[in-house]
Amino acid sequence: xxxxxxxxxxxxxxxxxxxxxxxxxxxxxxxxxDQVRKLEEEYDILxxxxxxxxxxxxxxxxxxxxxTRRLFDSEEQALDLLSExxxxxxxxxxxxxxxxxxxxxxxxxxxxxxxxxxxxxxVGNSGAVMENLRAxxxxxxxxxxxxxxxxxxxxxxxxxxxxxxxxxSHPAAERGSLRLTELARLPLVLRERGSKTRTKLEEAARAAxxxxxxxxxxxxxxxxxxxxxxGAGVGFVSAAEFGADARLVRLDLHxxxxxxxDEALVCxxxxxxxxxxxxxxxxxxxIGQR
Numbered sequence: 001x002x003x004x005x006x007x008x009x010x011x012x013x014x015x016x017x018x019x020x021x022x023x024x025x026x027x028x029x030x031x032x033x034d035q036v037r038k039l040e041e042e043y044d045i046l047x048x049x050x051x052x053x054x055x056x057x058x059x060x061x062x063x064x065x066x067x068t069r070r071l072f073d074s075e076e077q078a079l080d081l082l083s084e085x086x087x088x089x090x091x092x093x094x095x096x097x098x099x100x101x102x103x104x105x106x107x108x109x110x111x112x113x114x115x116x117x118x119x120x121x122x123v124g125n126s127g128a129v130m131e132n133l134r135a136x137x138x139x140x141x142x143x144x145x146x147x148x149x150x151x152x153x154x155x156x157x158x159x160x161x162x163x164x165x166x167x168x169s170h171p172a173a174e175r176g177s178l179r180l181t182e183l184a185r186l187p188l189v190l191r192e193r194g195s196k197t198r199t200k201l202e203e204a205a206r207a208a209x210x211x212x213x214x215x216x217x218x219x220x221x222x223x224x225x226x227x228x229x230x231g232a233g234v235g236f237v238s239a240a241e242f243g244a245d246a247r248l249v250r251l252d253l254h255x256x257x258x259x260x261x262d263e264a265l266v267c268x269x270x271x272x273x274x275x276x277x278x279x280x281x282x283x284x285x286x287i288g289q290r
Contacts, residue, residue, distance in 0.1 A: 001039065008035035009047060009061075010068040017055055069136045070270075077274055089116045093276045096122045096132045097142035098196065099221060099241050102157050102263045106284045113283065117276060123220070127194035133268055139277050141266040144196035144238065153272040155265040155281055157288065160240040162197060162259040164251040167231040173249040178234070180208050180253060187215035187233035189224050197261065201236055204258040238263070 011021035012032065022029040040047055047061035057065060093110075097103060100121055107119065124132065129141040133152070146154050164183075166172050172186075183205065190212070191198045205212045215233050218224045221241065228235035229247040238261040242250055253259055265284055267277050 001042065002035075005035045005039040006068055006071070008032045009039055009064065010072055012036060012048065012055065013057055013061065013065045013068070017053070073136050073271075077271075089114070091276050092118045092120070093140070093280060094120050094122075094138045095140045095142065096124055096129050096138040098124065098126050098129055098144050099142065099238075099263075101241050101243075102142055103265070103284075106280065106287060109283050109287060110280055114276075114279065125192060125194040126196040126199075129266070133266065136268075139267060139271060139274065140280060143264050143266050144200075144261040146262050146264045147266060151269060152266050153269045153281075154267075155284055155288075157263045157265060157284065158240055159260055159262045160238045161256055162201060162236055162253065162261060163239050163242060164234050164236055164253055165228060165242060165248045166234050166251060167229050168247055168249050169231055170234075170249070172234070172251060175251065177252040177254055180205055180210055180255065183212055183234070184210050188212060189216045189218060189227050189233045189235045190214040191221070191224060191236075192217060192219045197236055197238060200259060200261065207258060208255070 015021045048055045132138040
């Protein structure tokens with residue numbers, strides 16, 4: 001087994017094809033195909049199912065990819081260590097957040113200190129955040145919870161209650177609050193399953209003996225906001241994410257037990273020593289201590 005063979009396999013797997021892998025590695029497609037073929041022949045194993053111009057990982061290929069992700073990520077970390085100043089001058093930091101709102105002030109401070117670093121920010125629910133971190137497709141996540149276990153390192157950003165909200169024209173708009181028991185009788189606009197806000201709301205309702213049913217299920221916080229603004233029902237969000245919108249009115253929920261979102265910065269523990277990740281966490285911690 002040679003390094004070039006593993007590298008060829010890894011890039012075919014993450015790029016989704018031999019041509020794209022060849023472009024990424026500045027090699028020819030026949031060279032990439034030959035390296036993968038030799039790896040398969042040497043160990044008498046099939047790593048890809050090939051159908052016309054499409055390739056799909058076999059179960060063995062999936063397991064090998066899990067290993068090569070760690071291998072090449074460790075290689076990247078080694079390069080970061082050997083070229084620390086260059087990483088902080090011109091590296092790339094990938095963030096995925098259940099709500100970017102919680103890190104806007106950190107992003108501004110980070111950009112001021114490290115203007116040469118390229119930052120990408122994507123939005124996804126809690127499930128997507130965890131999936132991207134585990135797949136090494138993101139360096140830092142922003143989650144509405146602090147993960148349990150030793151797999152992740154985390155830093156709490158804030159703790160805020162989950163609230164309801166309705167359109168200003170909604171009959172409940174003048175009340176200022178709702179009891180959980182009332183939610184069973186109201187049309188609810190809920191996030192997709194996998195949303196931590198929805199999960200916590202449903203858990204609190206079940207503890208109170210209430211079953212919540214979505215009149216409308218929408219993917220993403222902004223979609224829920226727009227649907228609620230049209231007068232379609234009651235939406236839910238953490239208080240820190242509610243923001244100012246003249247179309248909407250906040251409603252506190254009672255009882256509030258269990259209805260708190262602990263927003264946190266999260267990364268794989270093995271990535272915590274990455275210079276860019278460490279710098280971002282350090283800035284977030286310093287801001288939180290002010």
